[in-house]
Amino acid sequence: MADKPIRVALLGCGTVGTEVTRLLRDQAADLTARIGAPMEITGIAVRRPNKHRDVPAELLTTDAAALVASDDVDVVVEVIGGIEPARTLLLDALRAGKSVVTANKALLAESAGELFAAADASGADLYFEAAVAGAIPLLRPLRESLAGDRITRVMGIVNGTTNYILSAMDNTGSGYGETLEEASRLGYAEADPTADVDGFDAASKAAILASLAFHTRVTAADVHREGIASVASADIAAARALGRTVKLLAICERVTDTDESGETTESVAVRVHPAMIPRSHPLAGVGGAYNAVFVEADAAGSLMFYGQGAGGAPTASAVLGDLVAVGRNMVQGGRGPRESAYAALPVRPMGQTPTRYHISLDVADRAGVLSQVAAVFAEHDVSIAVVRQEGRTDDASLVIVTHAASEAALRSTVDMVAGLPVVREVVSVMRVEGTE
Template sequence: MKPIKVALLGCGTVGTQVVRLLDEQADDLAARAGAPIELTGIAVRRPDRHRDVPKDLLTADAAGLVASDVDVVVEVIGGIEPVRTLLLDALRAGKSVVSANKALLAESSGELFAAADESGADLYFEAAVAGAIPLLRPLRESLAGDRITRVMGIVNGTTNYILSAMDETGANYSETLEEASRLGYAEADPTADVDGYDAASKAAILASIAFHTRVTANDVYREGISAVTSADIVAARTLGRTIKLLAICERVGDSVAVRVHPAMIPRSHPLASVGGAFNAVFVEAEAAGQLMFYGQGAGGAPTASAVLGDLVAVARNRVHSGRGPRESAYAALEVRPIGQVRTRYHLSLDVADRAGVLASVAAVFAEHDVSIAAVRQEGRTADASLVIVTHAAPDAALKSTVDKVAGLPAVREVVSVMRVEGEES
């Protein structure tokens, strides 16, 4: 059979593993795809720094490589430009694309799919969300006959490692982040991870597929974990909960809500036991019920596994003149703003320890129609700690409540406000 010629853009942690696996598993991959898969070139910024890769494959001319006689372009560079232009050029020329680029797909998937549709090329991106975990293909193929109502998961290994370590050791955020950096779980600049940008891009991709609606990263409400304190961790443990950074995609009537933020979940919830740098995604569908996908969400070899799975699928389509799934955005549901999203909340207040304080605080909650589910008050000399857990309420109502409570004479400080997920409202 005529070989399927592949161009690889990028040869870092993931790209190096892609090259290795293509070489080590060449015969098996050919048998599965129906034709040999031939790596014809690798575009990198500095070819002289990649000594473990055959020199004759390396080039600094990414555009030239994309324009060459190849069938598939595999992209593991990341970022927006020049990658978007390179992939659009490839798709418009009828070359299929396999990408691990969550930021680009969360911003420009519609544009990329349009280019693929015009030329009849394939666009696959399993590795863009949750590394080695088979997740996107089940959502858009295995569950295509069902109606997905909710996708909730841990999709960033760095933040999960930090929060898991804080829960296990009692260390604070800054100490745990420093340890994560030392062990290689956090980048030198961890902003994309700890501020929730990485998870927001993945949430946009998940929501787009699950709800057949084009959702971008800008549509996702985002909070990071830097404000999570060791006191929050202790408070969660006291209530039989733990704290996770969650990506939550929900269908609410004729709209969808997509958000990323830290939340308390019960320790009995399947996501609560997901520790370290692992990822897990909990899916709820009307017919299938509850499903959970778990595994390594990052790393060179795990991510390369997902890339090669897509590459084999693309190669099969080439061999048999088939096509993979197209973009499904027919539902075009409205994206609901965070102010209208209902969830439960855990609030911790420092208040004066005197009669009438709880009544004055409760009156503010009642005024904004936020129902209180539980209250715990602990006195310490002239001060007291007041913990309130609410029933489900709109985010906007809770925010107004907190703003007014913070101005009460008896309230010294609103110490923390955290959402509660995974429990009945």
């Protein structure tokens, strides 16, 4: 066992950073045995040292750049989030040959290629298990355990805030606004919930998952993103009537097209949006702030990863797992997995991505309405799978569930349907995933 300690610099000491500090202290003996060398924190960069009275004052500094540059640092752990100054600090660390462990999904979704290039040039490691789904071991299986398989699809719930809100709406029948207020009061939603409810958080995670699954660089800008603010209690009720529930899903797919000559081409489709899924689907039972992800591969079949996707302790658990991996590599002279982007598949535009849809219409209660609406769907080559019509005196509701159709075809269909004299309003349009 090596006597020389592995020296760790911690950038950030909020909820996650505090837990990382605690675990490194409380589990020091076990970590030393697992790694083959002791691991110790030599500095913690924070903005306001006086807020961290439980941390030894001699470890605290407000100069993150100087800490990263210090000769007394072997590994940099980053839990401050955001793009800058995190990107500059981590690039400086990697270029100096210092390995990096980060939980920063937004940065990885934007600049993973740049970070990996810096790590490759210096021989440092870059680990980021905590960036997606908290304590759930998900990224390492994609990078390592399934490296010999061909992954075709990754679909899951990767944001606990939106899952809590949609689960509560389904359980209580409450509207989006009042459920969001309750989530904020209980601490499930941030004071500014925009990143969660508008899908930015899930889109960053989807970009990371797609990059690993399909050996292709995918950024957050490549991900089609829709949030949950437009999901109404009526949508939840409509889903229930069809034996479904509504979830915000991150969906990453390998798409194969065959042209008239029989030649095949592959692309990657990555999207985040609310969708109705069957209540029999395992994801439908994922409630509260939990996360769950399905991975489909040619040889392994279907795999499901489930657990706490956020919070200080779960995220710190993932950080510690990465630290152990980095430490072992340092002690044994190995290196962690490098970036695998050899496939370089094109990202398919959402307009060309086929999905199924649930369309709810407020229509006049008169003969011939369904035939007029159906004619528009047929004109745009959008096939109807299910129709349900309910009359109520002067008007009626018409619910249509389609077979798979492209976003472009569906939007054209809905625009034309909305202009029909017999249609009072297009109440909602929502995607449908999974089979009954």
